[in-house]
Amino acid sequence: MNSRNRHLFKRYIAQASEFEPFIIDVAKGEGVYVWDKEGKKYIDFISSICVNNVGHRNPVVLKALEEQMQKYLHIMVYGEFIQQPQLDLAETLCQCLPPNLQKIFLLNSGSEAIEGAIKLARLYNHRSEIISFANSYHGSTIGAMSALGNEPIRQRFDPLLPDHRLLEYDNEEPLDAISDKTCCVIAEVIQSGSGMKEAHAGFLRKLRQKCTEHGALLIFDEIQSGFGRTGRLFAFEHEGIVPDILCIAKGMGGGMPIGAFISSEALMELLNNEHPLMGHASTFGGHPMSCAASLAALKLINSPEVLPKVEAKGERIRRHLQEIPQVKEVHGKGLFLAAHFENSRITAKVQERCMANGFISFWLLFNHQALGLTPPLTITEEEIDYGMELFKKSVREAV
Ligand code: PMP
Secondary structure, rough: OOOHHHHHHHHOOOOOOOOOOOOOOOOEEEEEEEEEEEHHHHOOOOOOOHHHOOOOOOHHHHHHHHHHHOOOOOOOOOOOOOOOHHHHEEEHHHHOOOOOEEEEEEEEOOHHHHOOOOOHHHHHHOOEEEEOOOOOOOOHHHHHHHHHOHHHHHHHOOOOOOOOOEEEOOOOOHHOOOOOOOOEEEEEEEOOOOOOOOOHHHHHHHHHHHHHHHOOEEEEEEOOOOOOOOOOOOOHHHOOOOOOEEEEEEHHOOOOOEEEEEEEEHHHHHOOOOOOOOOOOOOOOOOOOHHHHHHHHEEEEEEEEHHHHHHHEEEEEEHHHHHHOOOOOOEOOOEEEEEEOOOOHHHHHHHHHHHHHOOOOEEEEEEEEEEEEEOOOOOOOHHHHHHHHHOOOOOOOOO
C-alpha cells in the first residue's frame, strides 16, 4: 500500500466511517475484477454496491460513452433542450414499465430520486405524513434521511421532515397506520440494509391496497434492487404490485452517475407550473454521457445473454453457500443475496479474510450479521465458482 496515498486519503478526503475503512488503492476495474496498484486482483462480489450490474468498464458502455463524447457533454439544465440520449433512454425504459409508470424525471443519484418522489407526493395530496420501514435506508439528503428506518441515527439530524412514522417491515398489522393523513409510503421490495430481507406478497398487497384506499402514494425504492438484480428488470415485477412512483439509480448507469423517479403522466404534470423549473430542477440530471451509458447497459441487461440467466446464477451461489455450515440463512432473489452468519463477530472476521483473499463483499447498514453478495449480472459460472471458493476459504480461516 502506497503510504503517501493512504496519508492523503485520510488527510483530505472527508471520512464517513469512524472505524478503519478497507483501503484498496484502485488501479483498474474490468469485468468482475478490480486491481490495486500493487497488482493484487479482487473479484467484486458486490458490484460496487449494485452499481456495476454489467461489470466494470463493459465494452458496450465504453462504446456508448465514446460515441457520445464525440458529440456533446453538458449542454443545458435538465428539461430545457432536447438531448437525444435522454429521449432514447426514457423511451426504452418506459417501454419496459407498466402503464402508470410512463414519465421519467432524470437526476444524478438515488437520494435525489427519493427527494423528487417525496415532493411529487406532497404536490399530489398536500399531506405531510411520511411512512417508511424499520431498517431501511433511502439516501443521505434531508428528505431521504427523514425516511431512514433507524430512530437514533435520524435523531442526530433533527429536526428532519415532520410527521414521520416508522413501521415494522413485512408485518401486515402495522399497515393499518396508513390513513387519510398519509402523504406517501416509501418501501423497498427487498430490504437491502437488513440483509436482502424479502417482503411476503401478502404484505405488499396490503401495502398497495392501504395506499390506494387512503390516497397515499406508494413509492418503491428500487435503487439497489433494480436493473436486473433480482432476475427481473425490477423486483416489484415478481409480485405484480405496482407503485405510484418508482425510484431508481445505481445499476441504472452502467457505472456512470444517474438516478430518476418515474410516475404517471398525470402525477408528473403537477411539477409543471407557472414558475419555470421550480417544480423540480437539476443542472446535471440526465447528463448525456450518463444517459448514453445507461441505455447501453439497459439493452445489455434486457438481452437474452443477461436477464434470463440471473436466477440460475443466483442458484449457483446458493448451492455454494449450502456447503458452508457457518452460513445460517441466505436471503434475497437472483443475484441480490446476503449470507447471514451466527453473529456479527464472525461476519466481520469473514469480511476481513475475504478482502485479504481478494474477494470484495460488504457489510450491510442495519444487519451486521450478514454480508451482501451481489456480483455483476454478467459474471460467468466459472467466475462464480472461483469467487465462491475464495469465500469458502475466507470462512474457514475466520472460524
Ligand atoms: N436507496 C437505497 C436502497 C440505497 O441503497 C441507496 C444508496 N446506498 C440510496 C437509496 C441512495 O442512493 P445515492 O447514494 O445514489 O444517493
